[in-house]
Amino acid sequence: MFDWFFNFINWLVAIYESWPLGVQITFMTLVKIVALMAPLMVCVAYLTFAERKIIGYMQSRLGPNRVGPRGWLQPIADAVKLMFKEIIIPTGSNKYLFLISPILSIAPALAVWAVIPFNDGMVLADINAGLLYVLAVTSLGVYGVIIAGWASNSKYALLGAMRIGAQIVAYEIAMGFALVGVLMAAGSLNLGEIVKGQSGSIFHWYWLPLLPLFLIYFISGVAETNRAPFDVAEGESEIVAGFHVEYSGMAFAVFFLAEYANMILIAALAAIMFLGGWLSPFQGLPEAVFAVPVLGAVLGGGIHWLLIKMSFFLFCFLWFRATFPRYRYDQIMRLGWKVFIPITIIWLLVLGLMILGNVPPWWSAA
Amino acid sequence: MGVEKVLFYIFAAMMVISATMVITVRNPIRAALFLVLTFFSSAVLWMLLEAEFLAIVLVLVYVGAVMVLFLFVVMMLDINMDRLKEGFIRYLPFGVLIALLMVGMIIYVVGPGNFGLDKIAEPARHAADYNNTKALGMVLYTDYVYPFEIAAVLLLVAIVAAIALTMRRREGTKYQKPEQQISVNRNERVRLVKMSAEQKK
Numbered sequence: 001m002f003d004w005f006f007n008f009i010n011w012l013v014a015i016y017e018s019w020p021l022g023v024q025i026t027f028m029t030l031v032k033i034v035a036l037m038a039p040l041m042v043c044v045a046y047l048t049f050a051e052r053k054i055i056g057y058m059q060s061r062l063g064p065n066r067v068g069p070r071g072w073l074q075p076i077a078d079a080v081k082l083m084f085k086e087i088i089i090p091t092g093s094n095k096y097l098f099l100i101s102p103i104l105s106i107a108p109a110l111a112v113w114a115v116i117p118f119n120d121g122m123v124l125a126d127i128n129a130g131l132l133y134v135l136a137v138t139s140l141g142v143y144g145v146i147i148a149g150w151a152s153n154s155k156y157a158l159l160g161a162m163r164i165g166a167q168i169v170a171y172e173i174a175m176g177f178a179l180v181g182v183l184m185a186a187g188s189l190n191l192g193e194i195v196k197g198q199s200g201s202i203f204h205w206y207w208l209p210l211l212p213l214f215l216i217y218f219i220s221g222v223a224e225t226n227r228a229p230f231d232v233a234e235g236e237s238e239i240v241a242g243f244h245v246e247y248s249g250m251a252f253a254v255f256f257l258a259e260y261a262n263m264i265l266i267a268a269l270a271a272i273m274f275l276g277g278w279l280s281p282f283q284g285l286p287e288a289v290f291a292v293p294v295l296g297a298v299l300g301g302g303i304h305w306l307l308i309k310m311s312f313f314l315f316c317f318l319w320f321r322a323t324f325p326r327y328r329y330d331q332i333m334r335l336g337w338k339v340f341i342p343i344t345i346i347w348l349l350v351l352g353l354m355i356l357g358n359v360p361p362w363w364s365a366a
Numbered sequence: 367m368g369v370e371k372v373l374f375y376i377f378a379a380m381m382v383i384s385a386t387m388v389i390t391v392r393n394p395i396r397a398a399l400f401l402v403l404t405f406f407s408s409a410v411l412w413m414l415l416e417a418e419f420l421a422i423v424l425v426l427v428y429v430g431a432v433m434v435l436f437l438f439v440v441m442m443l444d445i446n447m448d449r450l451k452e453g454f455i456r457y458l459p460f461g462v463l464i465a466l467l468m469v470g471m472i473i474y475v476v477g478p479g480n481f482g483l484d485k486i487a488e489p490a491r492h493a494a495d496y497n498n499t500k501a502l503g504m505v506l507y508t509d510y511v512y513p514f515e516i517a518a519v520l521l522l523v524a525i526v527a528a529i530a531l532t533m534r535r536r537e538g539t540k541y542q543k544p545e546q547q548i549s550v551n552r553n554e555r556v557r558l559v560k561m562s563a564e565q566k567k
Contacts (some may be wrong), residue, residue, distance in 0.1 A: 021367070097399075128497050129422055136422045139430025143402070146434065150395060152440050158441070165438050167433065189499055334544065 032124050035112055044260040045075035051318050060320040061092040084350050085249035090153055092245065097151035102254035104249070105144025108137045117192040119278045119303045130191040131183055134269065135176060138224070141262065142168045145233070145243050148255070152246040160242025163329060164226060164233035170336035171223040177344035178217035181210050181351055182273045185362065195277035200361065201284040205276040209354065209362050212347045216340050218313065221266035223332070225259060226319055229324035230332060259295040265312035271306055278306045374414055394440045402433045416492060419499045439562035 016024065033129050046059055049064065049071070056063025089095055115130040117123040118247040127133060142165060147159020183189055183249040186197040198205045207214045223230040244255045271277060280301040290296040298304070327335070384403040391397050405428045412421035439527075506514050 094395075097395075127418070129419055132419070132422045132499075136426035136430060139426060139434075141497050142430075142434055143437075146437055146441075147399070150437075162438070165434060169434060172431070269489065289512075330541075331544065 017366075029124075036124060037128070038102065038109065040110075040113065040222065040261060040264065041257070043264055044257055045079065047260050047264065047314060048256075049075045051321075052319045054315070055322045058319075065347075082253040083250055087251045088246075090246050092153040094151040094153070094288055097147050098246075099251070100146035100150060101144045102251050102258075103144070104147060105141060106254050106258040106261070107169070107263065108140040108144075110315040112137045112265055115191055116265075117195060117272065117277065118306055119300075122190070122303065123192060126190070126192060129189045131179055131189045131194070134191075135172075135179060138262075138265075139172055141258070143256070144258065149243040149249070152243075154242075154246050156239040156245045157243050159239050160233045160245070163218075164243060167226075167230065167233065167332060167336070168224055170333060171220040171340075173226065174216055174336060174340035174344055175220040177341065178210075178213040179273070181213040181344070181348055182206060184348070184351055184355065185210060190271055191277075195272055195279060198276040199283060202276075202281045204361060205274065205279070206362075207274040209359075210274065210347070210351065212343055214270070216344055217274070218266075218270050218316070220336075220340065221270065222317065222320060222335070225262045225266060227259075227263065228321035229327050231326060232329050232332060234315055255315075263314065264310065267310040267317070268306070270313050271309035275309045276305075277309075278302055280305050317356040370414060374411065377407040377410040377414075381411065393444075395437065398433065398437050401436075402429055405429050405433065416496075417498065421503055442540050 016027070019027070052074070053063040053071070063330070064074040067073045067077045070201065089098055112134055114125045115123065115127060115133050117126075145164050145168075146161045149157045149159075151166075165263075182194060188192040188194060188197065227232045230244075234244075239245070244252055247255060280299055280302050282299045284299065285299070290300045358364055381404055384400045385478065387400040388397050388404060391400065405424060409424045409429070412418075412424065432531040
């Protein structure tokens with residue numbers, strides 16, 4: 001009955017195998033990229049929906065509920081609206097830089113996903129210097145914002161760009177030190193190795209020995225993505241919309257996509273480096289439990305645990321936005337330079353001593 | 367021609383063109399952005415040389431941090447192009463002399479006579495699991511530990527000197543001390559006074 005279907009699949013496989021090896025590898029990589037990017041874009045779309053719903057409920061409102069059942073088609077409607085809007089290029093702006101900056105903003109936000117492991121071996125590019133690659137590529141994202149602010153030829157945009165530039169450079173240092181802690185603990189720059197180094201139980205995950213670095217990493221992550229309470233770069237009540245005030249239509253939407261993709265990325269990295277990535281919190285239960293057909297698969301490690309942990313961090317992002325008032329600019333700088341950086345440096349020393357002393361259960365003499 | 371060679375020629379051309387643009391474009395912001403592109407393409411070339419750690423660090427340090435600050439400063443400055451172009455003829459002989467000296471020196475050091483497979487053996491290809499980061503760390507913290515530490519101290523001295531040179535305390539600036547602000551207690555801010563209600567006259 002389904003013979004034609006299997007014949008069709010076999011035919012496709014035969015075509016694929018007739019290609020030269022280089023073409024096969026390129027094709028498979030492209031397929032993997034699409035398989036990674038398509039769900040990511042859906043996540044971004046529904047994260048905006050979740051944000052409006054969750055913050056709505058936190059503020060005793062309903063949030064969007066008109067488009068589709070219970071508002072579920074709202075992000076689609078938003079995307080269609082943005083696609084059909086005109087992109088207005090302000091007079092006196094630098095046209096090329098104005099149009100290239102959204103691309104510079106989203107390209108790093110998507111490129112980082114190449115090294116994120118979703119499960120054991122489930123990673124697009126398993127490179128040795130994964131953590132360093134993450135740091136380097138995320139640090140490129142600031143260009144999109146700075147150039148957008150400058151090329152718009154608008155004082156609000158320039159002010160927003162200045163604020164964001166200083167903020168991102170300041171928090172990147174604290175973030176980098178937090179990552180140094182992780183690589184000291186794991187002894188590897190490879191993200192998959194870092195997750196494997198945390199196996200054991202929920203207390204083997206690095207959130208416990210690296211607790212100050214974990215908190216600093218996540219708070220710096222919120223600051224890096226310009227989310228409330230660190231959203232001075234957009235600061236609606238002060239400088240209209242900051243660096244993207246002159247952008248409309250799809251050009252604006254691309255900045256928006258980049259911001260949300262970065263949020264998901266920070267959530268994924270925090271889950272991987274401090275909460276054990278795809279590892280299950282039930283690790284360490286007797287083996288018999290994991291042999292049970294369905295229950296074992298759910299309780300055992302897998303991509304679903306990573307997604308649950310990421311959802312938790314994303315919820316925190318939204319929760320912060322609904323809870324905290326915006327930081328004042330000078331206090332953001334003080335927090336970054338005078339509080340976070342000293343704490344991370346001190347904790348790196350403590351961590352070094354803990355590793356030297358083989359403090360169980362995280363490090364052993366073996 | 368393999369893929370690697372194609373990549374090399376693409377990025378080498380990009381690097382040479384953008385490096386030329388750095389000194390020929392008129393807008394200083396564009397010059398800074400072309401410098402970023404130059405760094406980026408040279409990082410790709412290093413990557414092709416299997417020096418992935420150095421390539422990523424080049425992107426991280428120069429592209430991600432140094433050039434951001436550069437752009438920042440260039441954006442803040444109101445550069446007057448007419449003033450910059452003044453005195454071109456006057457400084458020309460001196461400029462040409464310096465340029466010739468530099469070119470001569472570069473040719474002397476990295477000229478074709480010093481390179482070639484007969485001078486330096488072809489570097490061996492490493493397997494896919496070769497850990498460049500580890501190898502670099504091994505050399506850096508054993509054989510070259512003293513030069514490495516001296517470089518670190520030099521950088522520290524430069525940081526301290528840069529801050530010491532630019533920091534000035536102006537008289538009469540007011541700034542808040544958050545530690546005092548948060549350690550304030552109720553009694554310092556509010557005083558409740560007990561008094562009888564005022565009588566209506």
